Amino acid sequence: MSLLVVGTVAFDAIETPFGKTDKIVGGAASYIALASSYFTKEINIVSVVGDDFPTEFMNTLKGQGVNLEGLQIKQGEKSFFWSGRYHNDMNSRDTLDTQLNVLAEFDPIVPESYQNCDFLMLGNLMPTVQQKVLSQLSKRPKLIVLDTMNFWMDIAMPELMETLKGIDVLTINDSEARQLSGEYSLVKAAQKILAMGPKVLVIKKGEHGALLFNKEEVFFAPALPLEDVFDPTGAGDSFAGGFIGYLAKTKDISFENMKRAIIFGSAMASFTVEKFGTERLIGLSQKDVDNRVQEFVDLVQFDISLV
């Protein structure tokens, strides 16, 4: 089923304990589209870049079956740029530089050919931009997943709260769940957040896995213990891409199927962190993905029969 992906397509410069990169391609929509492309083939992007963005990467996306009709290319302007340095624990990071560039005035336009999308992934962006996309859709998608971050909770909480009212699934990390709810306990945080609009909440805990909540149930998905996390950039977006990609492929948005989708999302994230940037998400085979998912199955499988 068709998937609409909204988010940044941009440049990053990254430092980790393992090394540093010059400007490389990144952005939420890049990771989401690449990760979801292993599950579904009608993927449409709404985003914006400057005329400095490499056509090579656009061709890579097209090669993975991603439609770029909704990718605005602003002549004479520059693409969004973020630079950051990860600490030794790979969970915390400092932002070294942020250049909004084309993002400052981003006015998303949903092309006519994107209408009637079944699945919508609103990647991390200003809540008002996410809402502008929602308002352009003539038909409500079957499932709307939204990702956001602490930055918008700091500076645009009313707009974020308004946007949350219209979505189905929210994905945030554990500290963001605590900030959004004002609760330290994630169980209490989840119940408060589920009262804000989303029917389902995914709390991403990085190397500690992810929790999936609805009002009655909870599911826990582990993260794969890795020898090295090389670069965590894009892990959350790859997770979201695998998650919604799997749901679009299977056309089943039940809680039971979301459990499976989270495992597939976690598998895609585990690839991403093995190399800098989007590199590891390009050219995977179905066998690679299946083998990785099997590692998750093996990791948590146990057999207890209670009488």
Next chain:
Amino acid sequence: MSLLVVGTVAFDAIETPFGKTDKIVGGAASYIALASSYFTKEINIVSVVGDDFPTEFMNTLKGQGVNLEGLQIKQGEKSFFWSGRYHNDMNSRDTLDTQLNVLAEFDPIVPESYQNCDFLMLGNLMPTVQQKVLSQLSKRPKLIVLDTMNFWMDIAMPELMETLKGIDVLTINDSEARQLSGEYSLVKAAQKILAMGPKVLVIKKGEHGALLFNKEEVFFAPALPLEDVFDPTGAGDSFAGGFIGYLAKTKDISFENMKRAIIFGSAMASFTVEKFGTERLIGLSQKDVDNRVQEFVDLVQFDISLV
């Protein structure tokens, strides 16, 4: 099968964001014995207290089937006392007071009736004391599990390293695994630690669950997402007690059965943190334990069939 438990029987005074206690009963061996008593009935303790220790709690232990012949009661001396304050995250804590008292000169004596024990749980204590117990056993137990902490890595690393050579399973937390191995990655840390003597390593991650490693395999057990963690004191010891108690009950020390044992250990820890001290571990029914274990099963259960 008979289980020998070595560790402190002591007093704690605890402050958490939820309240504070006066002197209450605690100690590694208390938690281990209580938690294991729901699985196996021949439980023998080696420990030491002063004449200030309440007979009421000793009767509680006896009521749970715990043999106290090896519990030395030092007349005119005081029991070990620890006082601490937990931070808001419930993972970090400050030690406010430590009074070694009877522990300063503790010379463990294994009674003749404890010989031929099948399972040995060496709770957190000076590594030399743990070794003294090992050297008194006429027959090597079927399984030796050892718990320790960063404090001994700081002040008695050579003695700890020596003790590790003779054991089967080591249980430590994630920061201790990093300290012991000098590796940040827990996968790398595990391989280094498994080269030090233990055949199996359990890395406890508190609210993030636990990892079980041998040289070839890894298993991940989740922690139950709880509304409130009331008092984390004794969680690790309750975990160890449930773990070794289940192994003693089932008489199966394969890696597959250790996966199950970790789930039962996690269930016992999840009870402990619901109230101050040992309170929650007294008077549970088999049904309570089974229901709690079922919650763990439900939490991580998913069904993925890869073609």
